[in-house]
Amino acid sequence: MNAVHPGRPVRRYGRGEQIDTLAEDLILGALSRREPLPVPGDPAVRLLAALIDDVDQRRSSVSMTPST
Amino acid sequence: MPNVTEGSVADAKNGVRLATRSDESDLRELTSLAVQGDRGAIESLLGQLRPMVVRYCRARLGRVSGQYHIADDVAQEVCIAVLSALPRYRDMGRPFASFVFGIASHKVADALRSSVRCAVPTQDLPDGPDDGPGPEETVVRYIEAEHARRLLSRLPDNQRELIILRVVSGLSAEETGNVLGMSPGAVRVAQHRALARLRAMAELESIA
Secondary structure (H helix, E strand, O other), X not given: OOOOXXXXXXXXXXXXXXHHHHHHHHHHHHHXXXXXXXXXXXXXXXXXXXXXXXXXXXXXXXXXXXXX | OOOOOHHHHOOHHHHHHHHHHOOHHHHHHHHHHHHOOOHHHHHXXXXXXXXXXXXXXXXXXXXXXXXXXXXXXHHHHHHHHHHHXXXXXXXXXXXXXXXXXXHHHHHHHHHHHOOOOOOOOOOOOOOOOOOOOOHHHHHHHHHHHHHHHHHHHOOOHHXXXXXXXXXXXXXXXXHHHHHHOOOHHHHHHHHHHHHHHHHHHHHHHHHO
């Protein structure tokens, strides 16, 4: 039976979206393994790379709090 | 019990590789030995999990006064809690990491609830030159990371948790799925949606 509840949207993934999903998984996998990536054009990936870089930082010697 | 300091996260790269590439059955064996009180197994297990926990806490809690002291303290609490709970741990078929990140998630939530901007001890001034990034690079990195953290905080809870576990803590799609109770395919679809949201928010902010 293929009926779908009228209140529930039918979600279909096209081939393009599947490829996007797999490509993104490869990029995220590389990020998670801290493998070097070319400068990402995707702003989301760039932000995540910046967060990883910051979180992995060995030590922070500069305080961001302005002295009063 | 190894101490969690900022320096100890250091070779995060190795830590991530070690943790994610470990054969699951080896980790299960290691966990089993640790539960029985084998000191070497406990140290090895914590050695594998600790860098991921520290990164998770840092990503969730961020910096206070430019430092990761609070996040690192919470990570230390997670490690102590895991160690305390080890004798009572029973393998129910789910990976040990899901047990650890369950504890971490609660500890972070507690820390967020009781977040008090307390005094942060500063390090002694170094006597020699600092080989780390200069002030300008540090500030740029700090601003970008804070931007990422701010946008992540606007994602739905489950998507934020997924992205932090998958990307920052360094878990694979399979491991992330095990922690969150999702199939690897569902993880990939959810991370695709999370990235799309992040991208849209970032682009909107760059236009505004």
